[in-house]
Amino acid sequence: MLFLCLLLAIGISSGRKVSEHRKISRIAFGSCANQFGNTNPEIFYSIANWKPEIYIWLGDIIYADRYSLPKIFIPTDEKSWRLKYNNFKNSNEYQNLMNTTMITGIYDDHDYGINDGDKSFIYKELGKKLVLEFLDDGSIRDHEGIYHSFVFEDLKLILLDVRWFRDNKWDNEGDSIGEEQWAWLEKELQSGERVKIIGNGLQVNTFDRSGPAEKWHEKSRLRLWKLLDKYPGVLLLSGDVHYGELLRIPCSKHVVYEMTSSGLTHSVFSTYNMISWYFLNIWQSFTFNVGKKYLHKNFGTIEIDWEAQIIHVSIRDSYNIPQIEHTILINELYGPNPDIEFCQADFKVLKYKHALSAFAVFILPFLLIFLATMIFLRKYSNSF
Numbered sequence: 001m002l003f004l005c006l007l008l009a010i011g012i013s014s015g016r017k018v019s020e021h022r023k024i025s026r027i028a029f030g031s032c033a034n035q036f037g038n039t040n041p042e043i044f045y046s047i048a049n050w051k052p053e054i055y056i057w058l059g060d061i062i063y064a065d066r067y068s069l070p071k072i073f074i075p076t077d078e079k080s081w082r083l084k085y086n087n088f089k090n091s092n093e094y095q096n097l098m099n100t101t102m103i104t105g106i107y108d109d110h111d112y113g114i115n116d117g118d119k120s121f122i123y124k125e126l127g128k129k130l131v132l133e134f135l136d137d138g139s140i141r142d143h144e145g146i147y148h149s150f151v152f153e154d155l156k157l158i159l160l161d162v163r164w165f166r167d168n169k170w171d172n173e174g175d176s177i178g179e180e181q182w183a184w185l186e187k188e189l190q191s192g193e194r195v196k197i198i199g200n201g202l203q204v205n206t207f208d209r210s211g212p213a214e215k216w217h218e219k220s221r222l223r224l225w226k227l228l229d230k231y232p233g234v235l236l237l238s239g240d241v242h243y244g245e246l247l248r249i250p251c252s253k254h255v256v257y258e259m260t261s262s263g264l265t266h267s268v269f270s271t272y273n274m275i276s277w278y279f280l281n282i283w284q285s286f287t288f289n290v291g292k293k294y295l296h297k298n299f300g301t302i303e304i305d306w307e308a309q310i311i312h313v314s315i316r317d318s319y320n321i322p323q324i325e326h327t328i329l330i331n332e333l334y335g336p337n338p339d340i341e342f343c344q345a346d347f348k349v350l351k352y353k354h355a356l357s358a359f360a361v362f363i364l365p366f367l368l369i370f371l372a373t374m375i376f377l378r379k380y381s382n383s384f
């Protein structure tokens, strides 16, 4: 009876702690949940049914900030912030996932506390405290920010904090992760595990965005590339954009892959319908995609066959059906990369193509309407 009372008093199950130094082969990950009260229980049951040994959050576990015009997003108070985490943690689908697998992760902007949050966010200590309480993965992150790493025999998982030290998004010379974290990251990459997974909230390899948000600062992206040239064997994971994709970047001494899974409970398609298809396939169509962009709710999976030295990756829908699949040879992550010669040329072509597609999306429709109006007016006036 006393035990039952204790359980009731505690209320929320604390979940499994991450236990290191054992072989891991099955990893699932995802981001962006619980915005505007959206839920998608099926997807959390699907993740559990896939039987990952670890599940990684890549940010926007909850949307702590509130939608309020004219500023669009404003921070919330501690009570409502905590309540959002607790409501989700108490849900049947999340309890089921917690009982199935180890869970860890990092925040992105909305669970950090504010849309597009950076180093200047005044409630960042609270954001850190609440996300670590929610994750409760047994890790000790007693430094600025919440970057961390775990080692599972020949696999290292590195989680980067792209909010705590981040310069303003409009700062062209800005840095995304801060000197302290750069020094730590280089040290982490020096260890000898065969495969290293770097997970963070923001997409790294985006060449088709005109805005400053939703990506690393350009200088930081290039700095990360240099590090990856020096320390290969890395697979990048990211979230944030509310669709899923797999990028294969040939612009390094070895091939770099980036897997993006975003939108567990909402996606660009569930929010914007066909408009999202138009933008992502016309305006943002020129990337290094392997397969299509998947615009619906999704989670990501990584399955490592240590004997065959291959990694099978997929982006799956709410019902566990793979929508993007690819097999990576671990050797491929170590190069040498035969495509590197074409890399810079590709970048220039990408930029021109992107300018053309921006023209097609934003200017061409107006030109066509103008032309049609002129033709109509001319015809109309000629008839008199």
Ligand SMILES: [Fe+2]
Pocket: 031, 032, 033, 060, 110, 240, 241, 242
């Ligand atoms: Fe999000």
